[in-house]
Amino acid sequence: RIYPLMRVTLTTSDGASVTVSRQLTKHSGFIEKAITDMAVDDNAVPLSAVAVDVDDATLKLVIEWLTEHRDDALPYPEKTDEERRADDIPAWDQAFVQKWDTKEDQQQTLYAVITAADKLDIKGLLDMTCKTLANKINGKTVEEMREILQLECDFTEEELAEIRKENAWCEN
Amino acid sequence: SGQKPTFHSLPINAFARICDFSPIKSLLQLRLVSKSLNEHVCVLIKTRKTVVKEFSVKYASDSPYPLKTVAELYLCFLHQRHAIIWHSCLTHAFNKIQLTPLKFSTYLDKNSNYSVSRSFVRLANFLYSGSYNNTQVGGIENSSRVLEA
Numbered sequence: 001r002i003y004p005l006m007r008v009t010l011t012t013s014d015g016a017s018v019t020v021s022r023q024l025t026k027h028s029g030f031i032e033k034a035i036t037d038m039a040v041d042d043n044a045v046p047l048s049a050v051a052v053d054v055d056d057a058t059l060k061l062v063i064e065w066l067t068e069h070r071d072d073a074l075p076y077p078e079k080t081d082e083e084r085r086a087d088d089i090p091a092w093d094q095a096f097v098q099k100w101d102t103k104e105d106q107q108q109t110l111y112a113v114i115t116a117a118d119k120l121d122i123k124g125l126l127d128m129t130c131k132t133l134a135n136k137i138n139g140k141t142v143e144e145m146r147e148i149l150q151l152e153c154d155f156t157e158e159e160l161a162e163i164r165k166e167n168a169w170c171e172n
Numbered sequence: 173s174g175q176k177p178t179f180h181s182l183p184i185n186a187f188a189r190i191c192d193f194s195p196i197k198s199l200l201q202l203r204l205v206s207k208s209l210n211e212h213v214c215v216l217i218k219t220r221k222t223v224v225k226e227f228s229v230k231y232a233s234d235s236p237y238p239l240k241t242v243a244e245l246y247l248c249f250l251h252q253r254h255a256i257i258w259h260s261c262l263t264h265a266f267n268k269i270q271l272t273p274l275k276f277s278t279y280l281d282k283n284s285n286y287s288v289s290r291s292f293v294r295l296a297n298f299l300y301s302g303s304y305n306n307t308q309v310g311g312i313e314n315s316s317r318v319l320e321a
Contacts, residue, residue, distance in 0.1 A: 081192070084192050084193055085193070086193040086194070107179075108176050108177050108178075111177035111178060111179065111181065111182060112177045114182055114186045115177060115181070115182060115183060115186065117186075118183045118185050118186045119183075126186065126189060127189065130186060130189040130190045130192070130193055131193045133190050134190050134191075134192075134193035134194045134198075135193075137190075137194060137198060137202070138193075138194050138195060138198045139198065140198075140201070141201070142201055142204040142205060145201060145202060145205050146205050146206075149179045149205065149209075150178070150179065151179065151180075151205055151206045151209065152206065153205070153206060154206055154207050155204070155206070155207060155210075159207075160204060163203050163204055163210065164204070166203075167200040167201075167203065167204075170196055170197050170200050
């Protein structure tokens, strides 16, 4: 497919604006729909900016990921329940996340990127970041999960016992 | 918004995606983390197709009921917060000789104080009869209405 409109300006929730190649935005269902909804004439210049509900810092990370994945196949290949796995994150993506997913940050950046990927409908980025979070949780004890997710236990002992009984079929 | 993102601020679609990449054992563990997480996970487990298979594999053979049905019933009750009834029945079934629907009903009548047990018995009998399809496992109340119709 040819994209006559070669560049798109995005305005962020904190007032910044950034112009990116259409080769990148084609991976975002949200941005592509916004462009279509504007009924842009292929030859029309300039295009009104597309507003995205993502802050500038998070959008920069999204664009960095899109730049690396600009040649990924579209549409994004959806997998069935049985085909899904969390241990197939490409090396570049793992290094990309490690750069900014720090303990001090308490995963706030990861949550922000997951939310941005969902809002912008970038399925590849959403999958990768969700796999990253799933990998942090999988195989952990309940106490470790609470620590990772920073959640407090609000069950009574009786309620916990009931759920453990319901879960018993899956125990070793 | 200016608020720092947290696990609870993730969109439900993203939370479902995270669960997609978690094995059933981790999902069941997540139920124990907090009440709100338990609510979300129970809904997601019910829609996860592989749970039926995973449940069936765990209970490899010996069940007097079709394993697919056993698993779907578990999910049905889990969603309705009555999984404990089914777990009791299942444990009993595997500890004793194979149960017929009649024995199963008798066991439930004697061992369960739950008001839903009658609906469950009807549902179990209905499923066992083979005249069952997926669209009717929407919860005890819906299933009961189907049976009474």
